[in-house]
């Protein structure tokens with residue numbers, strides 16, 4: 208099920224993201240590769256390689272944006288809280304899989320363990336990590352993989368841009384450019400350096416947080432809710448925890464944004480049977 212949030216902040220962040228990526232691609236091809244390595248094997252190689260990274264970056268981003276992050280379905284009839292006061296409706300119920308579902312007062316429905324309510328999505332999200340304006344969506348159980356892939360390809364594009372800047376500015380043929388082209392090349396290069404450093408450091412910090420949260424088996428929301436000082440017990444192996452996010456297939460597919468996501472149908476337990 209594809210989703211798209213009409214959140215102004217998220218939509219502005221999407222426009223900034225695509226503008227920054229397309230601008231970086233324009234500078235790399237137009238102002239770095241073409242004036243210095245045009246028609247050479249290395250020129251073709253770098254143009255294809257950089258555009259391949261941009262393609263994978265945009266694909267993983269689009270999938271993180273439109274994927275269902277793990278929205279907990281609503282029951283056909285909302286829970287009537289007036290019944291709860293008289294003890295008619297239980298606070299917790301067991302699903303068919305033995306999961307302990309609890310009540311979300313905002314959704315007026317039961318939600319599985321580790322699901323949290325997102326104020327922006329206005330729904331409970333399975334294993335919600337945080338609501339990310341850069342993908343205009345929640346980062347949850349079903350789209351975290353695409354979100355981390357997006358961070359990885361942004362980081363890779365940032366590092367590759369810096370490498371290409373160094374390569375192209377140390378190539379002697381770049382001196383052929385005359386005024387005002389030379390000044391334009393200097394200006395675009397400076398903007399690309401600033402952009403690459405800013406986005407590179409940003410995704411590196413978030414990426415490290417994401418991986419440590421997976422290995423700790425604790426989402427950002429859960430880290431905040433846990434009492435300070437208490438230690439969280441991790442019961443699964445690191446590989447098992449990573450497979451839960453990136454899928455059970457080959458590890459080579461972990462960075463592939465084309466694999467079909469895990470979108471199991473979630474059937475909310477029918478609480479009337481439990482009463």
Ligand SMILES: [Zn+2]
Nearest residue numbers: 311314324331
């Ligand atoms: Zn909720």
Ligand SMILES: [Zn+2]
Nearest residue numbers: 325328338345
């Ligand atoms: Zn959200």
